[in-house]
């Protein structure tokens with residue numbers, strides 16, 4: 185299998201508001217020096233607390249958050265610079281499923297318009313003729329397991345799970361190769377979450393899709409991803425095979441996140457390692473290891489020197505004193 189998506193040294197910086205102290209006015213780094221590949225047909229998950237930069241990274245891959253450093257390639261082709269037609273064509277290879285299933289659907293449009301709108305937005309054959317639009321709508325609704333008569337409905341007439349299916353159909357409209365799924369099960373009942381995850385898995389098998397999954401739900405990540413990265417203050421602190429990381433986390437932050445998850449099997453319950461305090465402000469990054477203000481294993485070295493990426497088997501962890509060597 186070859187890499188469908190390649191990200192090298194990506195950095196995203198937002199302009200800072202003028203009310204910030206002078207030292208912070210150069211901007212706020214939401215994503216810093218991030219590199220990863222996603223193999224075609226596989227699922228890669230981004231995990232982290234709110235504000236860790238995972239959604240910004242997903243948006244940057246889509247070209248929706250301007251990045252100041254790094255390179256993004258899809259199927260070996262680098263993102264074209266400038267906003268011309270080549271960028272539109274390049275971007276057509278991927279699609280994004282946004283977080284809030286119902287809010288992300290325009291309330292004034294029918295399901296038919298919603299799922300076929302991407303053809304209009306991308307100037308595809310100057311939009312679709314009415315007969316083609318009907319055929320595309322039926323095809324897309326069938327793909328996501330919705331009856332054809334749902335085409336007449338409006339978003340307020342859909343349940344959360346049905347709205348999420350419409351969001352998936354809309355993402356599939358232009359036959360992308362990569363889907364960026366931002367919190368695909370947020371706000372859904374557990375049983376409906378399972379249905380949506382099974383749908384995504386089935387579509388991956390049938391259409392050979394590649395997923396970049398963004399989630400703070402570790403149970404979902406464990407269920408569906410092949411590889412994962414844990415983000416803290418815009419950096420990857422651990423990256424590797426999902427099963428390996430769940431079995432034996434190397435970074436204290438990963439360990440803390442996993443320990444905070446309810447574990448159904450008491451034999452697998454982890455030693456309780458509570459994450460202390462809050463995530464510091466991105467405008468005032470701590471010295472040395474940026475996690476030292478919350479880390480139960482912090483040593484004097486951690487406050488003085490930033491750790492480098494350390495290879496641990498097939499994994500990479502950014503820590504002076506990892507839990508696995």
Ligand code: SF4
Nearest residue numbers: 473476479486503504
């Ligand atoms: Fe904790 Fe030190 Fe490792 Fe940072 S480098 S995660 S502070 S042990």
